[in-house]
Amino acid sequence: MKLNVLFIPESILLLFFLTLSCQSVGQKLIIHQLLTESLNNRNIESFNQHLSNISSLNYNLPFVEKIELRTETERLLTSRQEFLFRSSFNGLDQRKKENLKFKALISWKSYDLVKFRNSLLSDCYSDILDIVFVSEKIALSNRFLDFFAEKEKMTELILIRGNSADLMDLVKVKEDIVQEKIRIQEQTNELKTLLSKREVFKSMVPGFDSIIGIDQIISFVSSLVPDFNNHWILQEYNFENEYLSAVLAKEKAESAKIVDFFQMKYTVRDDLLLQNRFSVGMGFAIPWKGSSRLKQQDVIIKQQTRNADRVVEKLKLEEKFGKARTDLFSTFENYKMFLLLRDDPDMIKLKEKIKASGRVEPLKLLDFKKSELETAAKLIDLKHKIFKSYIEVLESSGVLCGLPYRNYFHPLFPVLL
Secondary structure, three states, rough: OOOOOOOOOOOHHHHHHHHHHHHHHHHHHHHHHHHHHOOHHHHOOOHHHHHHHHHHHOOOOOOOOEEEEEEEHHHHHOOOEEEEEEEEEEEHHHHHHHHHHHHHHHHHHHHHHHHHHHHHHHHHHHHHHHHHHHHHHHHHHHHHHHHEEEHHHHHHHHOOOOOOHHHHHHHHHHHHHHHHHHHHHHHHHHHHHHHOHHHHHOOOOOOHHOOOHHHHHHHHHHOOOOOOHHHHHHHHHHHHHHHHHHHHHHHHHHHHOOOHHHHEEEEEEEOOOOHOEEEEEEOOOOOOOOOHHHHHHHHHHHHHHHHHHHHHHHHHHHHHHHHHHHHHHHHHHHHHHHHHHHHHHHHHHHHHHHHHHHHOOOOHHHHHHHHHHHHHHHHHHHHHHOOOOOOOHHHHHHOOOOOOOOOOOOOOOOEEE
């Protein structure tokens, strides 16, 4: 018996593997570019300009608070009049504390930019994952469609040859083909919607093989020890607390002001000598809180309330992190079980023996292929769930949006900015 062996030139094989490698590298670069662009959104520039306009405002408390000029005429006689000039002042400490309060307010509101940028980055990660998942589902649905087409052709061939076959099987497989086409169309429309948000993907849609591997995810998450005290979400409470502290310091400086006013008086009377017509006076405030005490108490209550909110938020983040981490490991165990089912060498040999025996009907043998496709579908769903849990772990731990920003879909976690 003569065997015909097909020899493929090494240059063609090399070109094939280089093409696959370049495509994978290109997809990684596109993902990295997309994550970087999400941090440089054009709306961020307008936000920066808005903050810059606020920061440029002159918020320095003036030294002179108020200037008054009063006159009083006795018995409507111009020969008996008084002219009073009075000016009140803001203390140096009061002016300093007011300026610090303004700076604390700018710092607090500037953190809105950080929150906005982090939300853009988080949305970008979710969109990339959805694009990868939907593109994998479309590829699998096309495999299912090929399977049903093969089953339809085989069923029709059996009927043509006059062999026994259930007509309902033919009807059922035709329905499966229509449903699969509908499913592919729905998935394609979903992918188009996702791609409309991320135009960079139009030239090359990535798959699961273009992002970090699952084993590396498990290794990274297993060794992850988050620092919740420095979580970026909790940092907003710190900025707000600094602002409230500045407000409290301003209130204290205002109530502690000593020099209240300075005044000069000129009296017009015929019986007074010229040197006796001028008088100068100053007013001093006795340090007394008065209603300022209530204002200070209001600020202190707000501080304590926000500190309590910060503790609650921290507990929520810790709980979310623990749940996401548990879900990740649990899903990974299920994923490993289906991998074992797919790659079980004994099961593979048994299927090969059954196929080679020739004792099983062709339609029954197709069930093997259907089972493989169903296992592949389950593996894709589990992969998607693993990556979703991975993103939740990164978000809840503060790592995803921690500085410096990194690409956590890349095996080497390169810096984005």
